[in-house]
Amino acid sequence: MSLRSTIDFMLYDWLDSVSLTNRNRFIEHSRETFDATLDMCERIAREKYAPFNRLVDIQEPRIEGDRVVLPEATYEAHKAYAESGMLSAAQDADIGGMQLPHSIEAAANAFFACASIGINSSMLTSSNANLLMAHGSPKQQEVFARQEYAGRWSGTMCLSEPQAGSSLSDIVTRAVPDDEANGVAWEHDPLGPRYRLRGNKMWISAGDHELTENIVHLVLAKIPDAEGKLIPGTRGISLFIVPKRLVTENGELTGDRNDVALAGLNHKLGWRGTTNTLLNFGEGKYKVDGKAGAIGYLVGEPGKGLACMFHMMNQARIAVGIGATALGLAGYYASLDYARNRPQGRPILGSGKDSAQAQISIIQHADVKRMLLAQKSYGEGALALALYCARLVDEQQTGDAASADDARLLLDLLTPIAKSWPSEWCLEGNSLAIQIHGGYGYTRDFAVEQYWRDNRLNMIHEGTHGIQALDLLGRKVLMENGRGMQLLAARVQATIIKASAQPRLTEFAQSLGAAVQKLGLATQSAWSTGNPQEALANAVPYMQAMGHTVLAWIWLDQACCVLANDPDLLVPSNQGRIGCTHYFYRFELPKISAWLNVVSARDMTCADFPEDAF
Amino acid sequence: MSLRSTIDFMLYDWLDSVSLTNRNRFIEHSRETFDATLDMCERIAREKYAPFNRLVDIQEPRIEGDRVVLPEATYEAHKAYAESGMLSAAQDADIGGMQLPHSIEAAANAFFACASIGINSSMLTSSNANLLMAHGSPKQQEVFARQEYAGRWSGTMCLSEPQAGSSLSDIVTRAVPDDEANGVAWEHDPLGPRYRLRGNKMWISAGDHELTENIVHLVLAKIPDAEGKLIPGTRGISLFIVPKRLVTENGELTGDRNDVALAGLNHKLGWRGTTNTLLNFGEGKYKVDGKAGAIGYLVGEPGKGLACMFHMMNQARIAVGIGATALGLAGYYASLDYARNRPQGRPILGSGKDSAQAQISIIQHADVKRMLLAQKSYGEGALALALYCARLVDEQQTGDAASADDARLLLDLLTPIAKSWPSEWCLEGNSLAIQIHGGYGYTRDFAVEQYWRDNRLNMIHEGTHGIQALDLLGRKVLMENGRGMQLLAARVQATIIKASAQPRLTEFAQSLGAAVQKLGLATQSAWSTGNPQEALANAVPYMQAMGHTVLAWIWLDQACCVLANDPDLLVPSNQGRIGCTHYFYRFELPKISAWLNVVSARDMTCADFPEDAF
Incomplete structure (x- = not known):
């Protein structure tokens, strides 16, 4: 099935997105306007992104003088994206946005990521602007966010430093109040209290380029105390807008550069269409x-910068998950096409193979089907989770008070899963896509090796797998006395009840019930001694198990929807969804036992392993 | 621990390789000559291979005129390797070989693969010559194999064709008797019955280059019947020596090219130091x-070509496993070094983190240790299995009749595991090595991304994962009425008995016993209906489970050896081996349940999935 038909099922059949148009915020919208958005994005992605995906891998960004050179296709793609209005798709109409639901926006953006993850760095621009809409002053919103939404300026997030990757408490970029300038004291600058920043920022995606006339860096830095010392830890971190080119209070370029210098480009394994810089x-x-x-x-x-930055980081984490998902689906479609068209081998029969017969397409081999089903279950499962999470954002903004609060909490809980699970499993899916291609998949004549390289980034950026796991088991499952987990359990239970009424799904309803119980017990066991060292020693296996359990729930919930609409499975795509649910419950969900065993046992094999014994 | 100290433990403590010097074939050898070989290979690999591993990745082979251009470093490495005598390390002294045990040869070759898998294509040359020593005429051995052992000529294996990758029965390269030449009829040519071949061969590694003065292609082709038709299936396949440059019966170059043309180079994801060609x-x-x-x-x-070729293929499969293993270890060493030296973050304490404290090395984080232990357990486990398999070759050649026959059968059974398991898990290890490096691991400034790319080939070449799994469950476990599996079970049982006597290992002895029982039951269930379609529907999960079970056995057997020599674990490397065994039994072995469930159930979810439902 195509990405579009999969999205249509998820948005319209499963999530009933059209019901959102009854809410005030979306009252101007309809299935038609949603479809028009999807049509437009599908077309731009097909015309301006997909044909250049290999090109941006080969023509890596390079520095000429003090400018970054990108292929012409990147400019074209950027222009088309900016003109589409997608940078402010979910923003208020009165600031020029489309006021679309986030779930529609997320689905529409998947087309671009699927076509070329490397070209598409606009997620940083819109989430940068979104942060300013939430935490910036009206003037900052008007001058910076508006230009970003219009695509004239772009945005970055500057967190890491060479000596402080995952450990933000160790950043040493300093910000001190600026001198009076043009008769305006630093604290009265219309654009916000004005500081001077000094420090080095590492891993800054889209940190320099000429795609836009200006770049809005959002920078974490520390304001020294009276004695000039930096406050240790994250409490000392503040957030600053640092434009690449200086601007007037009316948002015009002054013509002068700000003191932000490109110190180098990182030469990456993949995702080469996007510059990654040291600034x-x-x-x-x-x-x-x-x-x-x-x-x-x-x-x-001052000192509240990290909390503000999390507004952007949380969006970025979900966007990373969607990017990983889109790459997983891209590999699935490519290998499905290859498997349908590549003749090789013959069916396995009791009587042995008959070499005089014509070869069959490799899609007819059971193991090729297994590799396709794995990819389908990872990619489509992850997409469904992503759209579910995006819908939670819609609920948070437009639902009634109670459901909005539930949505906020559930989204907080699911964010590390939505980021980590696709990063791990859609990468595995890309490896299977290579495998289906055989030797051809190992050459650069086919797209799948690039998907695999591009996707490898997703377990690293915006918080590594290890960081996500500590966030999940160390913070998210505990917050509000575990109410997030209770909310999740209640939703899973609702799905189990629906599925139990369907004879085709009873087996899976039981398996999911058992899995959730096992997960709950493991969570309790992990924390039963109250010692974080023991609880968190196996945080990654815990996250893997919870990820598989959540995905099993997502698949079962979709299966319920399928059978409600097409009980006899007359439609092939619906057979596919039920078959894929089978696959997930038979081949994937049972993996959680191995992961949860070590969590429940608070196994200290790794934590206690002596350093000199490696 | 270094590769050398790991090899020393495995060869001398675990496999008691010095005892081989009591056998007639190795009577001239001693621990000193073994060590001298390891010393020499370690040195050449360090000096001529390792420094150029990135270079051969960047300076990909290219065609100039009708010649393939390689970096100068490749010539130097080839020369040093040829001069070391390693091409004929295990061959008879009277043909210039070192008459070393295969287990020593395999261990020594691991240094090269670890230093640069791409430079090192000499495995093909020696296994090509080894095939001729087993199946060629004395003249063919003298003219072709001897020149290959001397490193003057190199070797290839030409099996696949563009339309026939894994399905060798479909090759269409034709061989017809040549006309009389220089008064010699085709059937009386001193070099062997002389044919003319026509056809295209794909994926030929080291298929063209100027490293050696000639290239000895071993080519599978079909001899048409009287009506000019090719016999369908593998029965029609014959094996030919096709030199790149024509030679006299004395092994001198005539000065003329043979009709073998380089049609193109494949541009690969990794392993770029070795040309891969279409001929x-x-x-x-x-x-x-x-x-x-x-x-x-x-x-x-005629018609027996495939059986001969399996001589080379089996060696190549084990060599692929060793290559994957060496890459896994290379990633382990690189990420261990990085983890020891990279400060980041602080310990997790009940009282919370104290940001005023200095950062710790990331090796102190439990999850980094987990990722290192996984790599260690994959890489060192796979190396132990590889050396165990190489020792089986020694037993086959120099053991008494019964043990030689057992060794032959056990090696046959273990070959798909020795090929597939490292290909899958040492690749996963390389991914963890990237993860430990964080963003740096995603750049080309560090070695780990190349290891990961290089290693991705190993699940594909010399028989894909799927092919290995069909070989294992469809042929190897069944052959000689399952005697191979019985032999394996007996050896595992012997380890279980040894381990049960060690209080530290009792738990693992029980787990291994349960795993073997589960594997045996799954094997029976798979075949209980006698229907190969059902039995083989989940052959890959079966192979994965058997792989993990075999590795668990290998680790436990090593652990027994450790405790016999160092019961109080006074030596850190021995603590490491026991800790790694813990890791493998707690974190890895439990994975087999999920894989074996579908095998035992003869689950047809994948096999029955309708093609149009994807």
Whole structure:
């Protein structure tokens, strides 16, 4: 099935997205406007992204003088995306947005990620602007966010530093109040309290390029105390807008550079269409008013920067999951096409193979079907989870107070799963896509090796697998006395009750019930001694098990929807969804036992392993 | 621990390799000569291979005119390897070999694969020559094999064709008797019955280059019947020596090319140091005696070519496993080094993190240890299995009749495991090595991304994962009425008995006993209906489960050896081996349940999935 038909099923049959148009915020929308958005994105992705996916892998970004050179196709793709209005798809109409549900926006964006993950770095721009809409001053919103939504400027997030990757408490970029400039004291600058920043930021995606006339860096930095010392830990972190080019309070470029210098490009394994940079802030390469130090405008309150940044990070984490998902689906479609068209071998019969017969398409081999089903179950399962999460954002914004609060909490709980699970399993799916291609899959003449390389980033950026797992088991399952887990359990239970009424699904309803119980017991056992070292020693296996359990739930819930609409499975795509549910419950869900055993036992094999014994 | 110290433990403590020197064939050898070989290979690999591993990835082979250009470093490495004598390490002294045990040869070769898998294509040359020593005529051995052992000529294996990858019965390369030449009828050529070959061969590694003065292609082709038809299936396949440059019966180059043309190079995801080619045989580019058709000399009997080729294929499969293993270990060492030296984060304490404290090395984080232990258990486990298999070759050649026969059968059974398991799990290990490096691991500034790319080939070449699984469950477990499986079970049982006497290992002895029982029951269930379609529907999960069970046995057997020598675990490396055994039994072995469930149930979810439902 195509990505579009899969999205149609999920949005319209499963999530009943059209019902959202009864809510005030979406009252101007209809199935037709949703479809028009999907049509448009599908077309732009097909015309401006897909044909250039290999090109942007080969023509890596490079520096000429002090500029970053990208292939022409990237400019074209950026322009088409900006003109589509998708940068502000979910924003208010009165600031020029389409006021679409987030679930429609997420689905529409999947087309771009599937066509070329590397070209598409616009997620950073819109989530940067979204952060400003939530935490910036009205002036900052008007000057920075609006230009970003229009696609004239783009956005980054500058968190990591060479000595502080995952450990943000160790950043040392400093921000000190700027001197008076043009008669305006630092604290009265219309764009926000004005600081000078000095420090180095690493792994900054889209950190420099000429796609847009300006770049809005959102930068974490520390404001020293009276003695000039940085406050240890994350409490000392503040958030700043640091534009690449200086701007007036009316949002016009002054013509001067800010003191932000491109110190180098990272040469990556994949995802090469997007520059990844080391940026030096305030080293004096581009002095402002004759002085070194990058001009930055404080966003929100001093010392509250990390909390603001999480607004962007959470969006980025879900976007990473969707990107991984889209790559997984891209590999699935490519290998499905290959498997349908490649003749090789013969059926296994009791009588032995008959070499005089013509060869069959490899899709007829059981193991090729297994590899396709695995990919389908990972890719379509992850997409369903992503759209479910996006729907939670819609609920949070437009549901009644109780359901909005539930949606907020459930989304918080599911975010590490929505980020980590596709990163791990859709990568595995890409490996299976290579495998189906055989030797051809190992060549650069086919797309699948690039999907695999591109996807490998997703377990690393926006918080590694290990970080996600600590967040999940160390924070999310505990928060509000475990109410997030209770909410999840209640929704799973509702699915189990629906599925139990369907003879085709009873077996799976039971398996899911057992899995959830096992997960709950493991969660309790992990924390039963109250010692975080023991509880968190096997946080990643815990996250893997919870991920598989959540996905089993998502598949079963979709299966209930399928059978409600097509009880005799007359439609092949519906047979496919039920078959894929079978696959997931028979081949995947049983894996959780091995993961949960070590969690329940608070197994310290790894934690206690002596360093000199490796 | 270094590769050398790991090898020393496995060869000398675990496999008691010095006892081989009591056998007639190895009577001239001693621990000192074994060590000298390991020393030499370790040194050459360090000096001539490791420094150029990234270079051969960047400077991909390219065609200039009709020649393949390789980096200078490849010539130097080839020369050093040829001069080391390793091409004939295990061959008889009277043909210039070192007459070393295969287990020593395999261990010594691991240094090269670990240093640069791409530079090192000499495995094909020695296994090509080894095939000729087993199946060629004395003249073919003298002319071709001897030159290969000396490193003057190199070897290939030419099986696949564009339309016939895994399905060798479908090859269409034709071989017809050549005309009389220089008064010698085709059937009386001193080099063997002389044929003319026409056809295209795909995926030929080291298929063309100037590293050696000649290339000895071993080519599978079909001899048409009286009506000019090719016999369907593998029965019609014969084996030919087709030299790139024509040779006299004395093994001198005539100065003329044979009609073998380089049609193209494959541009690969990894393993770029080795050319991979499409070769056209007999298209007339280099006419011989004015006629198109590549001259080939029959090896063995007509129609028995595939059986001969399996001599080389089985060696190649084990070599693939060792290559995958060496890459897994290379990633382990690189990420271990990185983890020891990269400061990041702080310990998780009940009281919360104290950001005022200095950061710790990431090796102190439980999840980093988990990722290191996984790599160690995959890489060192696979190496132990590889050396165990190489020892079986030694037993087969120098053991008494009964043990030689057992060794033959057990090796046959274990070959698909020795090939597939490292290909899958050491690749996973390489992914974990990237993960430990974080963002740095995703850049080409560090070695680990290349290991991961290089290793991805190993599940594909020399028989895909799917092919290995069919071989295992469809042939190997059944052969000689299951005697191979009984032999394996007996050896596992012996380990269980040893381990049961060690209090530290009792738990694992029980787990292994249960695993073997589960595997045996699954094997029976799979075949209980006698229907190969049902039995083989889940052959890959079966192979995965058997692989993990075999590795669990290998680890437990090593653990017994450790405790026999160092009962109080005073030596850190021994603590490491026991800890790694813990890891494997707690985190890895439990995975087999999920795999075996579908095998035992003869689950047809995948096999029965309708093609149009994907």
